[in-house]
Amino acid sequence: MVAVFDQPIYVTRPILPDLGLVTEKLEQIWAAQWLTNGGGQHNLLEARLRERLAVPYLALFNNGTNALMAAVDCLGLSGEVITTPFTFVATTHSLAQNGLVPVFCDVDQSTMNIDATRIESLITPRTTAIMPVHVYGMPCDVGRIDAIARQHRLRVIYDAAHAFGTEIDGVGIGTFGDVTMFSFHATKTFHTVEGGALAFADPEFKQRIERYKNFGICDEETVSMVGFNGKLNELQAAVGLTVLDCLDDELAKRRNIIRLYRDHLSGVDGIELAPLMPGVVSNPSYFVIRVDEAAFGCGRDDVYGFLREHNVFARKYFYPLCSEFGPYRHLPSSSAENLPVATRIARQVLALPLYGALAESHVDRICELILSAPSGRRPLPTGEARHQPPVLV
Ligand SMILES: *Cc1c(COP(=O)(O)O)cnc(C)c1O
Numbered sequence: 001m002v003a004v005f006d007q008p009i010y011v012t013r014p015i016l017p018d019l020g021l022v023t024e025k026l027e028q029i030w031a032a033q034w035l036t037n038g039g040g041q042h043n044l045l046e047a048r049l050r051e052r053l054a055v056p057y058l059a060l061f062n063n064g065t066n067a068l069m070a071a072v073d074c075l076g077l078s079g080e081v082i083t084t085p086f087t088f089v090a091t092t093h094s095l096a097q098n099g100l101v102p103v104f105c106d107v108d109q110s111t112m113n114i115d116a117t118r119i120e121s122l123i124t125p126r127t128t129a130i131m132p133v134h135v136y137g138m139p140c141d142v143g144r145i146d147a148i149a150r151q152h153r154l155r156v157i158y159d160a161a162h163a164f165g166t167e168i169d170g171v172g173i174g175t176f177g178d179v180t181m182f183s184f185h186a187t188k189t190f191h192t193v194e195g196g197a198l199a200f201a202d203p204e205f206k207q208r209i210e211r212y213k214n215f216g217i218c219d220e221e222t223v224s225m226v227g228f229n230g231k232l233n234e235l236q237a238a239v240g241l242t243v244l245d246c247l248d249d250e251l252a253k254r255r256n257i258i259r260l261y262r263d264h265l266s267g268v269d270g271i272e273l274a275p276l277m278p279g280v281v282s283n284p285s286y287f288v289i290r291v292d293e294a295a296f297g298c299g300r301d302d303v304y305g306f307l308r309e310h311n312v313f314a315r316k317y318f319y320p321l322c323s324e325f326g327p328y329r330h331l332p333s334s335s336a337e338n339l340p341v342a343t344r345i346a347r348q349v350l351a352l353p354l355y356g357a358l359a360e361s362h363v364d365r366i367c368e369l370i371l372s373a374p375s376g377r378r379p380l381p382t383g384e385a386r387h388q389p390p391v392l393v
Pocket residue numbers: 063064065066087088090091133159161162183184185194195196
């Protein structure tokens with residue numbers, strides 16, 4: 001068999017700004033002789049991101065996981081935190097690392113985010129917070145979640161690692177709940193190689209969190225809390241500033257690719273696409289399909305394996321569920337009976353390649369491969385399509 005692609009097509013590629021522009025920034029850093037601890041690049045990036053994300057306060061971190069852990073610790077949570085199993089494992093780890101018990105809540109069938117209608121049934125006297133995730137950049141039901149939190153006096157920490165730039169009716173995603181975490185990892189749309197941030201509205205929290213990420217140091221002779229090293233350095237900030245300048249161009253290209261995927265794959269029996277939410281500007285960081293084996297004729301793993309044979313490295317985000325991993329599967333809330341929707345969709349999801357430089361012709365061929373994937377159980381003669389692609393208009 002000859003693979004359709006002779007070079008690997010990965011699920012994403014990092015934004016790589018013009019190296020000359022990065023070098024200019026490095027020269028500024030060398031001239032200033034200041035490499036970390038809130039230097040000029042760091043402060044400029046913080047100001048520009050605050051404006052871009054339309055949030056009152058922002059604290060930058062050396063990665064998103066540390067930002068999330070700092071938020072959890074600085075809010076002084078204890079006991080149980082209600083969260084989603086359908087996420088990257090860092091979400092759950094940020095709770096366990098702080099001695100908290102994650103309580104997994106099932107997800108919404110359509111948005112794949114935490115099912116807000118099920119949160120209240122999981123609240124106990126030990127619950128102190130809710131940690132939802134805006135999965136694939138699609139916003140959670142923030143109105144309902146924030147109302148539940150107010151009523152039961154719970155904190156809300158949103159994991160918005162995927163949701164840089166997501167807006168609901170023109171309002172930035174980082175303005176909901178007590179704190180919102182963004183990740184600036186190289187695989188996220190906006191990145192600083194590694195990095196992250198917390199967004200919030202409380203000026204006192206700003207002071208506390210800045211101290212926390214610098215070992216809890218107040219001044220040369222005073223340490224007021226058990227902090228850690230969470231600082232974003234000048235080189236990370238410099239890369240971030242140059243990435244920010246080419247971000248809109250990348251986002252436009254990705255939106256075009258998503259349009260192409262949707263043209264090819266919408267209306268195909270057994271393939272479900274992410275919903276288009278009215279009033280929402282979503283973040284084009286992932287393009288995820290759900291493969292319903294019964295209706296499509298072959299399963300997600302068949303499609304995944306067939307794409308791999310042809311050098312297309314789609315990813316099963318998020319499979320397995322966090323509740324299925326060793327450290328968490330013993331928890332009462334991890335049972336599949338508690339998580340029927342999450343358990344089903346984790347076996348259906350497949351993130352397809354999405355990055356600005358992905359050629360349109362490659363998108364066409366990836367879709368052809370998906371539509372001709374043979375079933376592990378009922379193999380088709382090669383090249384025969386089980387599904388006719390819909391007529392493009
Ligand atoms: C990437 C990611 C994180 C962790 O961010 P890092 O910056 O890599 O530490 C947390 N949660 C989710 C949902 C993520 O996708």
